[in-house]
Amino acid sequence: MSRSFHRIIACGLALGLAQCGESSVEPQVARFTFRDPLTQDVVRIEIANSDGLQEAEALLQSGGSRWAIGTPRRGNGGFNAPWTWHLDPASISFAEITIEACQSAAAAVADDLDYWINFGQVCLWGKVEARER
Numbered sequence: 302m303s304r305s306f307h308r309i310i311a312c313g314l315a316l317g318l319a320q321c322g323e324s325s326v327e328p329q330v331a332r333f334t335f336r337d338p339l340t341q342d343v344v345r346i347e348i349a350n351s352d353g354l355q356e357a358e359a360l361l362q363s364g365g366s367r368w369a370i371g372t373p374r375r376g377n378g379g380f381n382a383p384w385t386w387h388l389d390p391a392s393i394s395f396a397e398i399t400i401e402a403c404q405s406a407a408a409a410v411a412d413d414l415d416y417w418i419n420f421g422q423v424c425l426w427g428k429v430e431a432r433e434r
Contacts, residue, residue, distance in 0.1 A: 330390060332380055332433040333357050335369055337426060342407040344425060345381045345433065346371070349390035356395040360429040367395040368424040370403070373410060373417045386414050388423070399424040 330349045336342070346369060348354050360367055371388030378387030384407060403424040410417050410425075417423050 329354060331357070333361070333429050334431040334433060335425065335427045336430050337406060338366065338428060339426075340406055340408065343430075344369075344384065344388075344407050344427070346388055346393055347378065347380050347390040348393045350393065353393040353395070357393075357429050358432075360395060361432060364428065366426065366428045367397060368399045368404070368426055370394050370396055370399060370422060370424045372421060373414065373423045375414065375418070384411055386410055386417075392422075396424070 329351070330347060331354055332345055332347045335344045335346050337344075346357075348357055356367075369388070370393070372392040373386050374389050375386060377384055378390075381387040402420075403422050405417065405423050405425065407425060410423055
């Protein structure tokens with residue numbers, strides 16, 4: 302094999318290793334307590350995306366209410382007990398306005414979880430009350 306071929310292979314391996322090192326950095330994750338002011342139901346949300354984290358922190362500081370939007374998943378995720386569902390941490394965002402079909406309450410999600418999983422998104426109204434970690 303030629304010397305040029307060996308250099309190309311070596312460079313490719315070096316670039317691949319450099320990219321692997323960059324991707325091994327853990328994304329920042331935080332948990333928040335989110336309360337529906339009407340029902341007083343508490344949902345714990347874990348957020349693993351930078352935009353969602355920034356929005357949650359801003360809402361915690363301002364005390365404002367918004368729709369928490371995310372992809373519903375089965376199980377409490379290790380953080381949303383006693384609920385039998387959780388929102389996918391990578392999917393969390395917040396909005397002032399959502400489509401009505403997405404809007405629900407925590408208990409309604411639990412009561413018809415198959416529907417919400419098939420729908421693919423749920424919007425919960427409330428206030429970020431605390432950062433848990």
